[in-house]
Amino acid sequence: MAEYESPLWLCPYCGFKDSLWNTYYWKCPRCGKPLRVIYEKDFNPSGRGIARYSSMLPFTPTKTRGEGSTPLVVERINGSILLFKLEYLNPSGSFKDRGTALSIYYGFKIGYLETVEDTSGNTGISVALYSKLYGLKPIVIMPKTAPKGKKALVRALGAELVETPDRSTAATEVHRLIKDRYYVAHTWSYFYIIGASTIAFEVYEEAGIPDYVIVPIGSGGLVLGLIHGFLELVRLKVASKIPRLIGVQGYSACPVYQALRGSIVSKKSSHYADGIMVLNPPRLNEIVDVMKKYGYEIVLVDNEEILDALYELYNMGFIVEPTSAAVWVAYKRIKDKVKGSTILLPLTGSGLKTLIEREPPAGYSPI
């Protein structure tokens, strides 16, 4: 592994390479595809938070707000062992903080003074928080349909909020603002994949390698990060197996499902799961590859199922947002098939941001 001494940008499609500390690229400057970051690794955990895995990261941020080291709650249900990973207890209320802590530190070190990001919500909140932490000025572009609480939080964190009619417009609007600013581009960024890989390391240390992981798929940062993390543990001879993937998408935005199973016609909607409403994930090919290799099942969910699952999770003491409840729908769908196994369920985002929108009807009590 001594072929690179310092971290490199690498395009797996056209072979483009450059030193990570030379210039920032949010996509390959030669062929326009998503980049990777390659660097030496060694599994040598020490300390707390994502910095515990410094030896598995390309660099270690100098500042922290407590991202990582989230609780793992173990429950025996229906003959299986469920591992709930409480990612919603990250500092800005979602797992995105792991990747953002890396990305914004990098942007700061490379010399940017302002950051900009298009987001369905959680990443924008996270980017606002870490940008201010390093003294950078954040601009966050969000659909006006995003939950009120998420928009209020972006403003409260001191970011400039730009609202667009929908998520797709946010993704195009951002390009008018990226000149001379650090464009986080989390749906493209390899930093978010590295960030999410630390979830795999924490689960491995606390509970070993699970048999399955149920993972919501939006832009794919979580699924690619988890599988990357588990595969690296195997490559480094720390672990000897990886979990099989159970992917979850919503009916309204299911490009991975469609690539694997063919197109669907359905009147069902899934916009309550706003965090996985990603129609054109830049890393779609990679996600499909990973699901083909390591996938066990891909499950589609709708609004009604999401709300039921949301209040079941609330009643179980997990205060999550609707997007995060999608994994519980998927678990219920496949629970008999995976009976007797150990199943990881990452609970990705906090329900405290969506209280006003998703209050249950009076007397609602599914359990």
Add this chain to the structure above:
Amino acid sequence: MAEYESPLWLCPYCGFKDSLWNTYYWKCPRCGKPLRVIYEKDFNPSGRGIARYSSMLPFTPTKTRGEGSTPLVVERINGSILLFKLEYLNPSGSFKDRGTALSIYYGFKIGYLETVEDTSGNTGISVALYSKLYGLKPIVIMPKTAPKGKKALVRALGAELVETPDRSTAATEVHRLIKDRYYVAHTWSYFYIIGASTIAFEVYEEAGIPDYVIVPIGSGGLVLGLIHGFLELVRLKVASKIPRLIGVQGYSACPVYQALRGSIVSKKSSHYADGIMVLNPPRLNEIVDVMKKYGYEIVLVDNEEILDALYELYNMGFIVEPTSAAVWVAYKRIKDKVKGSTILLPLTGSGLKTLIEREPPAGYSPI
């Protein structure tokens, strides 16, 4: 210390004693004053969350939602070392989860099927969450003036919400409902003092004993718990000093300040800090005693200062509620007097619950 083999209720005022596992008392059945729980202790940390300190607890709850083991963020500011303890990243968004995890487990073990609590907000949310976790039916009594997000959350967690005109009425209304139900009574309960003592243990293990701790004082559970925890570490010869206390109250409810410094006349209001609006804390005598013995300063804060401090903390990456910002007002007030020292600032509650009420004006950016 072999005088008691199993945990006991003890009234320090009249000497009443009973086995903890015999009957539940929310106050002394003989003289009506607040009780203590006494039991063998030994500092032998192992594992994660509050269960890490099982050897310092009267019992260990069988269920967890990840309470405790919150991040400690270290910042060097103005020549001092500030230790921010991120208690708002507890499972229901406040430090109350530590005490509630103990209290509700106890109520469940002693045989209750329903719980009831009067609260300004956070304790009710916490009680709802842990009650459902053990299959108990929670009733939560809150002032109708409580933040919308907090009320929505209590309902979403499956509790019955009873709204009263104000916090004092909640405290009297509850007595019509305590028959045959487990009355949590957190402002009286020693379980919340034991719960908060685990914060002291975590800080000690991660950063040693700080010189000062700045602590918001409402019903006193936090200040009594912290000082109890630090004193126990000294008694067990684990540590050899304790921090000095800097207490914080709001102008609108400052019984501890008044007991120490005499009555005040002020037009200033502090109701934004709803979590410390406690006019008659049952443990007032104990709090005043502790402040007389270990207090360095007691600071009063008003709404305007609280809001300024709140958005300063947001800009520093701490998403807290207004009540929690009171400690930052206090720090700024006394920062030159304590220069060069190590200061613990517990950040008690999540700002995600109060987003709608306390959104800053457009363009607000104090830093």
